[in-house]
Amino acid sequence: MQMKRPFIFIQNPNALKNWLAAAGSETKILYDLNNLDQKITPANATLLIQLSEKANQETVLQLCQQNFNILAFSDHPSTEEGIQLFKAGVKGYLNTHASVERIQKALSTIESGSIWLGQAIMQTMIGQVGQTPMKNNDWKNLLTNRENQVVDQVLNKKSNLEIATLLGITERTVKSHLHNVFEKLHVSDRLGLALKVHNW
Secondary structure: OOOOEEEEEOOOHHHHHHHHHHHOOOOEEOOOOOOHHHHOOHHHEEEEEEOEOOEOHHHHHHHHHOOOEEEEEEOOOOHHHHHHHHHHOOOEEEEOOOOHHHHHHHHHHHHOOOOEOOHHHHHHHHHHHOOOOOOOOHHHHHOOHHHHHHHHHHHOOOOHHHHHHHHOOOHHHHHHHHHHHHHHHOOOOHHHHHHHHHOO
């Protein structure tokens, strides 16, 4: 699978160094976002866009509609903004001043087809999904009793550490159960799990 080329649109010169280091030598800097789909093939690009007056949520929404993969970043990230962007179609959301390692993790997560959101945003999204009544519980038959217990706690917005404490097992065992659950239900993360379970 060919890596998508990163394109950065950033207004903060102090943060640019980290983003360039994380995105690699193939990265190209963008100076405007006008008619981008006429200059770049969306399927071959990942856009790293700093939210600003020149790149507001409306601009990002338009780019999402053109099928660009977008990692948005903000000087003041918030759960509310992250959820709005996710609903608009962004693939990731980070603090502008994130570390090189964190940016690289976000990029590789997006490249693999998953979504990168902070834990607080992910938990809020799972909570919102959890308000939707489940259609049926057939998925439970695919899991062991312990795996079902772990899933119940994930849907209650518990962290791995909290689940381990509640169930009297190690955090490593929780991760192992989640890995098995994700494989059995063909999802890649907690949000995918919540969506799958509630739309089964």
